[in-house]
Amino acid sequence: MLYDLELISVGKTYPDGTVAVSDFDLRVEKGEFVAFLGPSGCGKSTTLRMIAGFEEITNGEILMMSHNVTHVPPEKRPTSMIFQNYALFPHMTVRENVAFGLDVKGTPRAERDRKVERILDMFDLTAFADRKADRLSGGQRQRIALARGLVVEPEILLLDEPLGALDANLRRIIQNELKLLQRELGITFIFVTHAQSEALGLSDRVVVMSNGVVEQISPPRELYRRPATPFVAGFIGSNTLIEGAPLGAAAAGFGRLDTPVGVIEGVGRGDERLAVIPAEAFRLVPQGTPGELHLPGTVVGRHLVGAVGHLTVRLADGSDVAVETSSHRPEVRALAPGMPVTLGVDPASVTLVHA
Amino acid sequence: MQSRALRPVLATYTALFLLFLYGPMIVLAILSFQGPEGGPQFPIQEWSVYWYKHLLGFAGTSRVSQLPVGDSLLRSIALAFMTTVVSTVLGVMSAEAFRTRFKGSGPAFYLIILGMMVPGVLVGLGMALLSNTLGLSRAWWSTSFVLHVVYTYPFAFLVMLAIFNRFDRSVEEASLSLGVSPAQTFRRVTFPIIFPGVLSAMLFSFTLSYDEFARTLFTAGRALTLPLAIYGTFSVEIHPNIFAFGVLTTLFSFTLLVVYGLLMKRFTARAARFHGQEES
Numbered sequence: 298m299l300y301d302l303e304l305i306s307v308g309k310t311y312p313d314g315t316v317a318v319s320d321f322d323l324r325v326e327k328g329e330f331v332a333f334l335g336p337s338g339c340g341k342s343t344t345l346r347m348i349a350g351f352e353e354i355t356n357g358e359i360l361m362m363s364h365n366v367t368h369v370p371p372e373k374r375p376t377s378m379i380f381q382n383y384a385l386f387p388h389m390t391v392r393e394n395v396a397f398g399l400d401v402k403g404t405p406r407a408e409r410d411r412k413v414e415r416i417l418d419m420f421d422l423t424a425f426a427d428r429k430a431d432r433l434s435g436g437q438r439q440r441i442a443l444a445r446g447l448v449v450e451p452e453i454l455l456l457d458e459p460l461g462a463l464d465a466n467l468r469r470i471i472q473n474e475l476k477l478l479q480r481e482l483g484i485t486f487i488f489v490t491h492a493q494s495e496a497l498g499l500s501d502r503v504v505v506m507s508n509g510v511v512e513q514i515s516p517p518r519e520l521y522r523r524p525a526t527p528f529v530a531g532f533i534g535s536n537t538l539i540e541g542a543p544l545g546a547a548a549a550g551f552g553r554l555d556t557p558v559g560v561i562e563g564v565g566r567g568d569e570r571l572a573v574i575p576a577e578a579f580r581l582v583p584q585g586t587p588g589e590l591h592l593p594g595t596v597v598g599r600h601l602v603g604a605v606g607h608l609t610v611r612l613a614d615g616s617d618v619a620v621e622t623s624s625h626r627p628e629v630r631a632l633a634p635g636m637p638v639t640l641g642v643d644p645a646s647v648t649l650v651h652a
Numbered sequence: 653m654q655s656r657a658l659r660p661v662l663a664t665y666t667a668l669f670l671l672f673l674y675g676p677m678i679v680l681a682i683l684s685f686q687g688p689e690g691g692p693q694f695p696i697q698e699w700s701v702y703w704y705k706h707l708l709g710f711a712g713t714s715r716v717s718q719l720p721v722g723d724s725l726l727r728s729i730a731l732a733f734m735t736t737v738v739s740t741v742l743g744v745m746s747a748e749a750f751r752t753r754f755k756g757s758g759p760a761f762y763l764i765i766l767g768m769m770v771p772g773v774l775v776g777l778g779m780a781l782l783s784n785t786l787g788l789s790r791a792w793w794s795t796s797f798v799l800h801v802v803y804t805y806p807f808a809f810l811v812m813l814a815i816f817n818r819f820d821r822s823v824e825e826a827s828l829s830l831g832v833s834p835a836q837t838f839r840r841v842t843f844p845i846i847f848p849g850v851l852s853a854m855l856f857s858f859t860l861s862y863d864e865f866a867r868t869l870f871t872a873g874r875a876l877t878l879p880l881a882i883y884g885t886f887s888v889e890i891h892p893n894i895f896a897f898g899v900l901t902t903l904f905s906f907t908l909l910v911v912y913g914l915l916m917k918r919f920t921a922r923a924a925r926f927h928g929q930e931e932s
Contacts, residue, residue, distance in 0.1 A: 350829075384822035445826075
């Protein structure tokens with residue numbers, strides 16, 4: 298298998314001993330859309346800058362199309378980077394900005410003009426082409442930055458929080474455009490963001506990072522369904538985390554955990570110490586429904602937002618869990634704080650992770 | 653609430669400040685229009701442009717010999733020009749180097765700055781002794797030139813340091829990531845953006861060198877620069893032609909300033925827009 302991008306235990310330690318990133322392993326196929334997701338300071342931007350060649354790598358290797366680029370300077374890598382502040386050239390017009398890369402490389406004039414006009418057209422920039430780049434709105438400048446980065450035909454496009462400076466509406470629009478664009482061009486996209494919705498909505502795979510370490514690399518759905526670490530369980534979605542003592546394996550692929558609220562069965566090997574239950578996995582059930590875990594509790598809060606009902610239920614050990622349920626059902630509408638309920642959970646939607 | 657009481661005080665202070673700042677220049681300008689028989693003091697005998705003619709050699713025979721500034725003026729301009737070019741290039745290059753911390757950058761910084769801190773007379777004397785010891789002859793284009801660079805380079809360096817301080821590195825990175833070499837990136841992206849700073853560095857270097865006295869005094873050798881030549885005429889007798897010259901050279905400086913101002917205006921308007929890019 299040929300990969301567009303391979304990171305082999307890539308790490309960066311600053312001269313003062315601070316570790317920015319350690320043991321980053323990732324293989325990206327051609328045309329894949331990968332998002333780096335994590336809180337600020339988790340090392341996601343540093344990793345992106347290492348891929349671009351702006352940060353030195355102190356451990357490991359980076360390969361692009363099977364060529365080792367670990368010590369190749371940024372201008373010689375087949376990557377193009379889009380910056381959060383767009384980093385447009387203030388002294389050039391929109392067209393000059395877009396043409397710059399081809400211009401300096403000595404692309405024949407006819408070919409350059411053809412490519413530039415095509416991409417200006419593609420990004421709806423033709424009307425502003427002769428204006429100074431910094432005279433335009435945020436969304437337009439974002440498009441200029443994309444056009445400028447793509448016109449040089451990179452193999453890999455690196456995007457550093459490219460939507461961070463846009464307002465919510467524009468962000469949604471450009472988000473959709475990005476996705477379409479990536480499909481159309483078939484270029485590999487590496488996208489850094491701290492916004493879950495962007496990472497989960499856009500990418501084929503998400504790399505969740507915290508404190509310079511990769512926590513999990515999974516398709517977005519898997520992150521929701523099967524978080525691999527307590528950090529991911531706490532960071533993605535709205536999960537209830539219950540600690541307990543391992544009771545060993547139950548049925549094949551399932552493990553059991555002895556917790557203060559009772560024995561919980563879930564997907565795992567049985568040597569884990571933490572059960573992760575997504576808020577939407579809880580259901581309100583009559584006691585004794587077969588095939589379910591039963592967690593008795595008391596309603597302490599009810600908040601109906603449109604079709605979704607957000608309940609807070611206090612379990613036997615005094616811990617509160619968030620429950621998401623349909624607000625249309627009469628038994629949900631009838632609930633009031635103080636009323637006893639039983640929460641049912643299908644063990645298949647429970648994930649056991651090592652604490 | 654205090655401003656009402658404070659306002660006249662501040663106004664008086666400002667007026668006095670301006671008076672003392674420009675007073676000498678105004679007196680000089682007025683006296684330059686003294687009549688042919690008048691001296692370098694009030695009262696004005698008669699209003700005329702005689703001394704301007706005298707200065708330029710159009711006054712015919714006169715009791716006062718022509719001011720010997722022609723050659724020294726050219727020398728000073730040439731020296732200031734040479735100094736400007738070298739100091740600005742050095743300033744830009746070393747400020748670029750200081751964008752990243754390197755080993756010994758602290759001491760290097762202070763060594764550069766030292767050039768504008770040490771007393772000029774001492775450096776001038778030191779240079780004179782050094783060239784004597786080494787058997788080198790002193791001249792405005794050699795020994796003086798070196799000292800002028802040592803003196804003005806720190807100013808150019810500091811100006812450029814401030815410019816680079818506010819410089820958004822991602823613009824350069826964007827260029828590199830488009831496959832443009834570092835040299836081309838500097839030429840086509842960095843330099844056009846820092847150009848206003850370069851202009852300021854040039855202005856500093858030029859004006860500082862143009863009227864430098866102390867360092868030049870001991871190192872210029874036989875051929876004098878303008879400040880030395882003018883000082884030399886004081887030792888004989890002062891005539892209003894020197895005021896006329898003062899006015900002309902001030903006008904020359906103003907012209908430089910206006911050119912600088914116009915160029916700056918063009919570029920800072922752009923820089924202001926550029927700034928908006930990052931904030932929005």
